[in-house]
Amino acid sequence: MSTALVWLRNDLRLADNPALHAAAKNHQKVVALYVHEEAPGLRPIGAAARWWLHQSLESIARDLAEIGVTLEVHAGKPEAVLRAALKGHDAETVYWNRRYGPAERELDAGIKQALKSDGFSVESMPGNVLIEPWLIQTGQDKPYSVFTPFWKNLRTMDIAAPLPAPKGKSSRFRPVDADYEEPHWAGKLGQYWSIGETAAQERLTTFLDESVVDYPEGRDFPAKDVTSRLSPHLRFGEISPRQIWHTAQAFLHAHHSKAGPVDKFLSELAWRDFSYHQLYHRPNIAEIPMQEKYSSLRWRHAPAQLRAWEKGKTGIPIVDAGLRELWETGYMHNRVRMLVASFLTKNLLIDWREGERWFWDCLVDADEANNPASWQWVAGCGLDAAPYFRIFNPVTQGERFDGSGDFVRRWVPEIAALPDKFIHAPADAPQDILAKADIAIGSTYPRPIADLKQTRQRALDAYGAVSAQAAD
DNA sequence: TGGCGATTGGT
DNA sequence: CCAATCGCC
Numbered sequence: 190m191s192t193a194l195v196w197l198r199n200d201l202r203l204a205d206n207p208a209l210h211a212a213a214k215n216h217q218k219v220v221a222l223y224v225h226e227e228a229p230g231l232r233p234i235g236a237a238a239r240w241w242l243h244q245s246l247e248s249i250a251r252d253l254a255e256i257g258v259t260l261e262v263h264a265g266k267p268e269a270v271l272r273a274a275l276k277g278h279d280a281e282t283v284y285w286n287r288r289y290g291p292a293e294r295e296l297d298a299g300i301k302q303a304l305k306s307d308g309f310s311v312e313s314m315p316g317n318v319l320i321e322p323w324l325i326q327t328g329q330d331k332p333y334s335v336f337t338p339f340w341k342n343l344r345t346m347d348i349a350a351p352l353p354a355p356k357g358k359s360s361r362f363r364p365v366d367a368d369y370e371e372p373h374w375a376g377k378l379g380q381y382w383s384i385g386e387t388a389a390q391e392r393l394t395t396f397l398d399e400s401v402v403d404y405p406e407g408r409d410f411p412a413k414d415v416t417s418r419l420s421p422h423l424r425f426g427e428i429s430p431r432q433i434w435h436t437a438q439a440f441l442h443a444h445h446s447k448a449g450p451v452d453k454f455l456s457e458l459a460w461r462d463f464s465y466h467q468l469y470h471r472p473n474i475a476e477i478p479m480q481e482k483y484s485s486l487r488w489r490h491a492p493a494q495l496r497a498w499e500k501g502k503t504g505i506p507i508v509d510a511g512l513r514e515l516w517e518t519g520y521m522h523n524r525v526r527m528l529v530a531s532f533l534t535k536n537l538l539i540d541w542r543e544g545e546r547w548f549w550d551c552l553v554d555a556d557e558a559n560n561p562a563s564w565q566w567v568a569g570c571g572l573d574a575a576p577y578f579r580i581f582n583p584v585t586q587g588e589r590f591d592g593s594g595d596f597v598r599r600w601v602p603e604i605a606a607l608p609d610k611f612i613h614a615p616a617d618a619p620q621d622i623l624a625k626a627d628i629a630i631g632s633t634y635p636r637p638i639a640d641l642k643q644t645r646q647r648a649l650d651a652y653g654a655v656s657a658q659a660a661d
Numbered sequence: 662t663g664g665c666g667a668t669t670g671g672t
Numbered sequence: 673c674c675a676a677t678c679g680c681c
Contacts, residue, residue: 409662527662566662578681579663586663645664649681 192218192280195258196271199317199556200286200426201249202386203256205351207314208284213256213355220278221253222271223365225264230292232475232557235550237519238424240378243369245425248385250365256357262365268300272307281309286426287316289469290557317423319348319430319462322469332470334572339466340459351432381518382421382553389422393433397440397451405453411511411522412595417454418520420554423461430458464562467572475545475561482659483570486651488540497638498533499547501600504635506613507587508532510600517600519553524590530567531581536644538651541568569652577652580645587613604634 193216195209203209212219223246234242250260263270271283283304288297301311315321325342326332333339383391400407400415407415422428434455441451471479478484497503501512511525521529526548533544545564549555565571569579591597594612598605604615606626611618616630616637623630630636 524662575662576681580681582664642665646681653681 190217191282192216192220192278193282193284194271194274194278194280195219195221196267196283196285197221197223197249197260198285198288198426199424200429201245202389202427202429203249203252203354204386205429205432206286206354206426207352208286208312209258209355210352211312211314212282212284213258213357216282218278218280219258219355220274220280221249221258221260222274223260223262224267224270225262226267226296227265228267228292228296231296232290232292232549235552235555236372237378237551237553238421238555239369240372240375241382241384241421241519241553242425243366243371244379244382244384245427246366247364248387248427251362252386254362255359256355257360258355258357259360260365262367264368267296268303271300271304275304275309282312283309284312284314286314287321289316289318289322289465291468291472315349317426317429318465319343319434319459320346322462322466325466333463333466336460336463336573339463340456343459343462344455348434349431351429351435377517378519378553381520384421384427386427389419389428390432392417392419392422393428393436397437401437401440401450401454402446404450408453409524409590411525412591412593412599416523420559421520424554424556430461433458461559463572464558467562468558474565475557476542478568478570479565479572480570480574482655483568485658486570486655489538491537491539494537494638495533495539495543497635498529498537498539498544502635503532503639504616504630504637505532505583505639505641506594506597506601506604506615507583507591510597513600515548515551519551521552522596524586525596526563527567528581528583528586530564531575531579532583532639534564534568535580535648535652536583536639536641538644538648541565541570577656578649580648582641582645584613584641601634604628 193212195212200206246262253260301313304311320343325346327338396417403415407413419428423430437451437455441448467474467479498512501509501516503509507525508529511521511529515521530544533539534541541564545561548560562571566574569575569577587597594609597612604612607615607618607628608622611622615628615634628634
């Protein structure tokens with residue numbers, strides 16, 4: 190009887206899982222493995238994502254048991270784990286779905302070569318993207334560096350249709366990932382999320398049925414609940430981008446609805462692929478600015494301000510609201526991510542890598558493509574990035590996109606009693622209004638840690654110096 | 662997927 | 673004085 194191993198990584202689902210599908214089709218018995226990897230160059234997973242991963246592993250272990258596949262969770266060097274498993278299960282073939290980070294690719298290629306030279310079969314399959322990064326390129330056969338042509342090309346391509354989940358006779362489930370100790374904040378995050386493949390599919394259905402029509406206009410308003418919130422499910426592959434693509438197209442046809450909103454949503458999904466495109470083609474995007482000239486930008490060393498930013502105590506309400514939402518839920522609304530990142534990199538002139546690291550640790554959806562690529566985008570050093578002179582005014586942005594202050598009041602309750610007029614700039618409120626709202630600036634709520642006008646000019650000067658230097 | 666100050670043309 | 677427009681960063 191032939192046995193195959195499936196090495197699961199960022200693909201914790203049964204449906205549209207090419208590696209699992211091929212293993213089940215070609216072999217009588219399938220054993221699934223997950224490895225908490227210890228390998229040089231691999232970025233250790235952040236704490237919030239690690240929490241999500243634990244839940245997701247338990248979830249897929251249950252689902253796999255339903256089709257008679259056991260999931261084993263190990264820790265260590267993946268090659269050693271795979272060798273031991275191949276021997277222990279008397280298996281001859283390993284399947285996995287590809288990943289795209291430079292370190293991961295090198296690791297996987299080395300394992301593949303080593304196992305093959307020992308007589309095992311290794312099959313790598315399409316990974317957690319719409320299109321493999323090397324299958325889409327410019328007319329000059331180069332990687333894309335601008336999103337719009339990337340998107341125009343991508344939307345004309347055939348995105349692989351999702352594969353069905355394998356079938357099988359159910360077996361007994363037992364918990365996996367037993368060594369994980371839940372952190373004290375696990376219960377807090379747990380209130381906000383429902384984890385696993387079934388939950389991910391339900392989220393997509395709910396989003397399409399209830400929210401996608403309002404997505405293009407509503408997505409910029411953090412108090413509105415019209416974004417998909419699929420990002421952490423995508424991060425761990427509980428749902429694949431190909432499934433989202435095809436489900437969204439089918440929804441469009443079934444409802445004869447206008448293409449605009451669905452199209453807008455899919456273009457955001459394409460941004461995700463664009464990030465993986467960058468991860469694949471560029472060296473170490475979490476550390477190296479993709480626009481070389483920004484290597485010379487002199488970031489400020491300001492640990493106290495960084496700390497205030499992290500903890501949501503900057504004195505700028507919408508910035509604080511976003512960072513507290515992150516701390517509380519492991520997530521932050523997209524518009525607010527842009528605002529807090531702009532405030533850190535431009536107003537505070539603190540290195541984007543500091544912010545990227547904080548997000549990496551706190552976000553349940555942090556992945557090694559989108560988190561660094563998006564930080565570089567805001568900081569101005571990324572591909573197709575925001576121009577350096579685009580500096581958000583977080584007060585103006587708050588008034589525009591959270592005019593009623595609902596988002597701020599939810600996460601910054603100590604200023605909730607302020608009238609709308611001052612909710613985004615408490616320090617500007619007259620003394621009697623502050624007293625009536627029971628607020629003492631500098632005591633119950635911080636005075637802004639940066640003067641927006643002055644720090645804006647400082648950023649323009651610093652960024653301008655980089656551009657001028659590059660023009661020499 | 663900006664902000665801001667200056668200008669303009671209207672009160 | 674005001675909103676709308678424009679050029680620059």
